[in-house]
Amino acid sequence: MSSRLHNLVMETLGMRIVSGELAAGDTMHSEHLETELQVSRSVAREAVRVLQSLGLVETVKRVGIRVLPATDWNVFDATVIRWRLAASGKGGQLRSLTELRSAVEPAAAELAAVHAPDELAAELLTVATQMRAAGRTGDLELFLDLDIRYHGLVLAASGNEMFSQMQSMIAEVLRGRTHYGLMPDHPHDEALQLHMDVAHAIHAHNPELARNAMEKIMRRTMDEVGGVWAHEPRIFQPLPSSESV
Missing domain, CATH: 1.10.10.10 (Winged helix-like DNA-binding domain superfamily/Winged helix DNA-binding domain)
Structure with a gap:
């Protein structure tokens, strides 16, 4: 109680x-x-x-x-992210997270193609295949669960513990896209194939292909949801004074 x-x-x-x-x-x-x-x-x-x-x-x-x-605010905390996504200014939060993802996830995919343990690479390929099936049938809740697992695996497979700690943040933005109606009823075939491409590239230890395919995923995401934040003001964090640096 x-x-x-x-x-x-x-x-x-x-x-x-x-x-x-x-x-x-x-x-x-x-x-x-x-x-x-x-x-x-x-x-x-x-x-x-x-x-x-x-x-x-x-x-x-x-x-x-x-x-x-x-x-x-601790804007990296998953609880704060969830609250911001539930508020009227959710567009600004989506923009910040999507831009962060665009910077981090291609690098994570590239590192994963070099360093991923075999079991993580194999699981990623399995999850990508399951995502494609769920996306084509329009089962968005199952697709969401798999999508969260997929991107978490990419971050974990990078071998960078700071990237891996971003899993809960990215899970919140993926949930927000689905629960606030920002996902199509059926994910586009190109997006599904790109997720397969990243998984295959990591499994085949091809870092260049892994990075390029993940960059395409992020560009598609920006194009699909960018309209949500078109008129949201940016937040400029104050820097500490030069005397305190």
């Missing part, structure tokens, strides 16, 4: 902040949260601690719980 209530408070406040209902600089008080959400002080405090760890709020003595600007 305590865990469920903790998640309820965290999700409620997280969505309010990310959606803009609570703006940067707004303050809250723990006792008000306890009354509004009908939870104990310990549950409210634990939820606030999690939000602090995500950079969404800070506690200020004699002021309360203050909402922080988006430039302070």
Whole structure:
């Protein structure tokens, strides 16, 4: 029960902040949260601690719980990504993640073609084949599960532990594309074939072909969903002053 209530408070406040209902600089008080959400002080405090760890709020003595600007958020955290994808400004989040994927995944595919253990390369080929079958039948939920596994395998097979840690981020953006109606009913045959091409190239230890095919996948993705973020403003993170560098 305590865990469920903790998640309820965290999700409620997280969505309010990310959606803009609570703006940067707004303050809250723990006792008000306890009354509004009908939870104990310990549950409210634990939820606030999690939000602090995500950079969404800070506690200020004699002021309360203050909402922080988006430039302070831990934008690499999968929970923050999920909240941003559920908010009205989801286009900006999709753009940032897709651009990040476009930079990382071709490099991961290239490294995987050089370093992937045989069992990972074989599984990737199996998953790609299953994806093609699910895509052609229009089973988008199964396709989504396989797509998440596929891209996770590419990252893991690169042998780069920092790439591999991006699996949960990419899983959230893939879920967001499907759940918010940004995927076609039947994935295009070209996209399905490109996933096969990457898998075959990694299995055959051909890094150039693996990278090129993954770059084509990313370009297709940008073309397919780019309209969602066409009018979304970019967020420019402030750099630390030169004295602190």
